[in-house]
Amino acid sequence: MALRRAVAVPREAAVSIGEGATPLVECPALADAMGVGEVYIKDEGHNPTGTFKDRGQTGAVTAAAQHGADTIALNTAGNAGQAAAAYAARADMDAHVWLAERAGYTQKAMVEVHGGELHVVEGEITDAGAGYAERMEQEDWYSTKTFVTPYRHETKKTMLYETVEQLDWEVPDAVVYPTGGGVGLVGMHKGATEFRDLGLIDDLPGMYAAQAAGCAPVVRAWDEGKSAHEAWGDENISTVLNGIAVPDPGASPMILDALEESGGGAVAASDEAILDAAVEIARTEGVEMGATCAAAAAGAFDLAESGELGGEDTVVLLNTGAGNKDVDTLRSHLGEREFEAE
Ligand SMILES: Cc1ncc(COP(=O)(O)O)c(C=O)c1O
Structure with a gap:
């Protein structure tokens, strides 16, 4: 009931095709490989059109x-x-x-x-x-464009609500999110803040923005301690990860605020590391991460290696979309690996 009142659109009026209530999949092999306590993948690939x-x-x-x-x-x-x-x-x-x-x-x-x-x-x-x-x-x-309508980040809050419920009301230490325009990250942080203000949780999860190194305006702004990004420049985009090839995310002040307020951060990984992570997770955990989405996994590996994520931490990775929506990108990465191995 609390959730029905917590989003600004009434459930009875919802234009719905059965979205949400996606699984939170525990990934012990991934936690071992990363050297953290627990890793869960919030698998948004189960939504009606395959993404969050x-x-x-x-x-x-x-x-x-x-x-x-x-x-x-x-x-x-x-x-x-x-x-x-x-x-x-x-x-x-x-x-x-x-x-x-x-x-x-x-x-x-x-x-x-x-x-x-x-x-x-x-x-x-x-x-x-x-x-x-x-x-x-x-x-x-x-x-219904990003941050023109407020209702997109409003209803993305449900990803945070579900995650906390699925963890039996434990707040994860880190949520790593593949970040383009930042709608989901801002929405999840808003959801966490509201849950805290309602007294349902005590702490905010650390929100981490993961980007591709070939288009990382948010990570650059975070690393330079700025409160807003500078445009990356279309001519400097060098990534095949379409969902996060966003050179000029207008809501960067909201994203950077969310990172700061939640005690999180930002991390960039190469396309190669991101696509390798998608393949390894498909092979070890069976979870089909989207190519773009695997930025969250590659970013989390970097955060663990740098000591930002610790050995006892509970880490949630957002698989924002199904692997089979990006099958060409994933398969051609395998092809490149096979070619290089020859
Ligand atoms: C699969 C996937 N993940 C992440 C993103 C980035 O989303 P956001 O704008 O919320 O940062 C997109 C955007 O298109 C996407 O399609």
Whole structure:
């Protein structure tokens, strides 16, 4: 009951396809390899369209319906666009989705399968954002874009609520999150703060932003002690991990505040380390981590090695999406490894 009152959209009105209530999978081999007490993977791959973006779009599309909208629009790295098209279909709305060329085939294809209007833009997510913004000047559409609607980070709080419940109300020492725009990280931190203020938990989990070294504006700002990021520059992006190839995350002050307030931090890993981590977890734990998502695992390895995570710590890794949504990236990494081994 407490949870129903804790999110700003009423459950009875929810545009829902059965999102949430995802498993928290204990990973003892991973904990051993990392040298920490316990590791759990919050497996968001179990959501209706295969990622945590469903939690955000159920909130945003529910709000759109409550506000009388008939068309939603956003620019996205890919998964949020697929989720938006799905929830718009469920609510009998139209959806316009702007994506960069580099977005995955699955995400592009499924926007259209759900009946959404796909706008593919040459360049990076920044260019997709410019295309979206230009069209929005002429249209009266309802935005479900990152941090334009407050309902996405509002409903992402449920990832934290569930995690704490699944740990029998123990607060993990660290939550490591693959960070692009930071919606999930900000949402989880907001959820933890509210749980603390309600007296349900005593401490906040340390929130850690994990990024790809080839696009790490949040990590750079954190390392330099800044309160906001400086744009990474599209020309400097060097990562195949689409979900976190976000060079100019406008909400970086909120992300950096969350890291500071929770006693967490930020960490960047190479694409190679990230994709290796996804493969090793698939092989040792059987969990299918998305390519982007494995930044959380590679980042946690680095944090453990540097002593930021200790031998008794309980660590939660966010597997924000299913491995099979990124199958091309994962399989081609295996191919590269096989080629180098020859
Ligand atoms: C699988 C996956 N993980 C993480 C992210 C980054 O999410 P956020 O904007 O909340 O940082 C994305 C964004 O597209 C994603 O698709």
